Amino acid sequence: MAEFTMELNDEQKEVRDWLHGFAADVIRPAAAEWDEREETPWPVIQEAAKVGIYSLDFYAQQYFDPTGLGIPMAMEELFWGDAGIALSIVGTGLAAVGVLANGTEEQIGTWIPQMYGDANDVKVAAFCSSEPDAGSDVASMRTRAVYDEAKDEWVINGTKTWATNGGIANVHVVVAVVDPELGSKGHASFIVPAGTPGLAQGQKFKKHGIRASHTAEVVLDGVRVPGSCLLGGKEKLDERLARARERAKTGGERVKNAAMATFEASRPAVGAMAVGTARAAYEVALDYAMTREQFGRPIIDNQGVAFQLADMRTQIDAARLLVWRASWMAISGKPFTAAEGSMSKLFASETAKKVTAQAIQILGGNGYTREYPVERMHRDAAIYTIFEGTSEIQRLVIARTLSGMSIR
Numbered sequence: 001m002a003e004f005t006m007e008l009n010d011e012q013k014e015v016r017d018w019l020h021g022f023a024a025d026v027i028r029p030a031a032a033e034w035d036e037r038e039e040t041p042w043p044v045i046q047e048a049a050k051v052g053i054y055s056l057d058f059y060a061q062q063y064f065d066p067t068g069l070g071i072p073m074a075m076e077e078l079f080w081g082d083a084g085i086a087l088s089i090v091g092t093g094l095a096a097v098g099v100l101a102n103g104t105e106e107q108i109g110t111w112i113p114q115m116y117g118d119a120n121d122v123k124v125a126a127f128c129s130s131e132p133d134a135g136s137d138v139a140s141m142r143t144r145a146v147y148d149e150a151k152d153e154w155v156i157n158g159t160k161t162w163a164t165n166g167g168i169a170n171v172h173v174v175v176a177v178v179d180p181e182l183g184s185k186g187h188a189s190f191i192v193p194a195g196t197p198g199l200a201q202g203q204k205f206k207k208h209g210i211r212a213s214h215t216a217e218v219v220l221d222g223v224r225v226p227g228s229c230l231l232g233g234k235e236k237l238d239e240r241l242a243r244a245r246e247r248a249k250t251g252g253e254r255v256k257n258a259a260m261a262t263f264e265a266s267r268p269a270v271g272a273m274a275v276g277t278a279r280a281a282y283e284v285a286l287d288y289a290m291t292r293e294q295f296g297r298p299i300i301d302n303q304g305v306a307f308q309l310a311d312m313r314t315q316i317d318a319a320r321l322l323v324w325r326a327s328w329m330a331i332s333g334k335p336f337t338a339a340e341g342s343m344s345k346l347f348a349s350e351t352a353k354k355v356t357a358q359a360i361q362i363l364g365g366n367g368y369t370r371e372y373p374v375e376r377m378h379r380d381a382a383i384y385t386i387f388e389g390t391s392e393i394q395r396l397v398i399a400r401t402l403s404g405m406s407i408r
């Protein structure tokens, strides 16, 4: 197990500089255009694929970095470039993780390559869990998967919403209820390949920010997938359901804790995205404050402006430290006894919202226009306190973990 470190090693610095170069040279210059177009930036994803940033191999390499800093470093740099485009590049990873976490080796080998495609023909994937009536309250999910034993097929019906890449994905990973009696323990994940009859994109959302990332409803109407599309397979599902039924009788803490540990480990990555956006806005604001003159001197020469920048940088660094700590804990298998993963996501996402708003203020009228990137960064930052668990849900998780009480 690697010791916790606050400094990247030489190899990590090299990867960081390479990613930063891509973010600065390819992502950032394209940001305003794709934000206006509100479309998936396929040419940029293709560029990322060409240089090796859009592949499972790249993210797996970062994930297995024993210091735990590979993923947060990569997320920070890409999202520093632009949040909408970066989400279009890393969004497939959500679905890939769903397959890696629950799939058999054969399923991983079959479906992950189809999620990414190749540099000449890039594809994306979608992870579909949220529903119109099941956002924070995942257990109230209604999409139903029923097994047709005679045909060894699953029949899926329901409506998913807010799916990143929903409807345009080559592979949809769909979470559905297989046993309604068991709440979230009665859920299972299914692969739904593109072109499966009954799978359709519903409404595509017009959004406040991250507009280069496609977000849509996914309608599943009598979708039939072969038994081999149940992630993990039927035998494992039956065993898991039997254990959950047994625990439901005896009050099952262990299953709940395993699910919570997974979230704690994935939330720092979202925190790192927020750090990237916050840092981007802070840098623009610092540069502007040093060069913009009013009353015959640079505006940073006023404490009112300089102290804001001091606070912005302090909060960004604090957010990064929380993210790095939680990422190191995750890779080292440390128990999240104070919900440190949720803490990092909560603090970093709130910091991004605050810092990007301060950046607009420091740029004055220019900050409020689309001539400068900080208004876009502020619109983008608002997503971090909402997806992957809202700030309120993070606080709930932290408070419950600290107190051991089921605070509502």
Ligand SMILES: Cc1cc2nc3c(=O)[nH]c(=O)nc-3n(C[C@H](O)[C@H](O)[C@H](O)COP(=O)(O)OP(=O)(O)OC[C@H]3O[C@@H](n4cnc5c(N)ncnc54)[C@H](O)[C@@H]3O)c2cc1C
Binding pocket: 094, 126, 127, 128, 129, 130, 132, 134, 135, 136, 137, 161, 162, 163, 164, 165, 207, 210, 215, 383, 386, 387, 388, 389, 390, 391, 392, 393, 396, 408
């Ligand atoms: C751009 C975007 C992309 C997304 N991508 C995906 C994706 O790829 N796949 C996917 O499955 N989902 C995705 N989501 C869904 C996202 O995870 C949900 O929006 C989020 O979980 C919140 O659910 P909700 O929107 O239904 O809000 P609600 O759960 O209805 O919450 C509304 C408000 O009530 C508060 N609230 C709810 N319950 C409590 C409580 N117990 N205590 C205190 N406050 C509470 C919330 O914090 C929030 O402020 C995406 C969402 C967006 C906007």
